[in-house]
Amino acid sequence: QSALTQPASMSGSPGQSITISCTGTSSDIGAYNYVSWFQQHPGKVPKLVIYEVNKRPSGLSNRFSGSKSGTTASLTISGLQAEDEADYYCSSYTTFHTVIFGGGTKLTVL
């Protein structure tokens, strides 16, 4: 099964909002509301930022939000800050009882 499709890179200025897309199929994103997003800073361990499409882990900034429409999920970061510069990965449960990740999006804060 191919990876979920994410833009390889995106950029934004401090204070702006950006939305990262994650496109799958009817066998993964389209089948369940089980989409998670992870943030990974260089050399660091990935960190959960969104689960079940739009839920935030306790203590996470409300600048992070998620949504889904059909077979595409999205992560929106509002009020961009320098610390948001990182790689972002989406993931989904699949109808094959497996998990699939996106290829990752490198976010640059200008």
Next chain:
Amino acid sequence: EVQLVESGGGLVQPGESLRLSCAASGFNFITYTINWVRQAPGKGLEWISYVSGSSSAISYADSVKGRFTVSRDNAKNSVYLQMDSLRVEDTAVYYCMRDMGHLQFDPWGQGTLVTVSS
């Protein structure tokens, strides 16, 4: 503190085997599914396998099916990943993580590096 610690990584030759361990602490281990995810140098995340709390549900990615075997020992609060017939393309940092439900992967361990090279 909820913690997962991987160990067992190292340098092996193609075709050899390696067994990774994931030691958990700070939570009721038996009630959680544990996943393995790897990341090749400079590349993205790739899901490898999961094992449910009772080991009744186990799944593998196609890339490792038939070569890797996941297991757990709830008495030791540990999960294992037996990796056989290793290939150069298996070179990666291997992470284990707790699934709090529906891909709520938290926390992740610090990872252990596996290098497959002749």
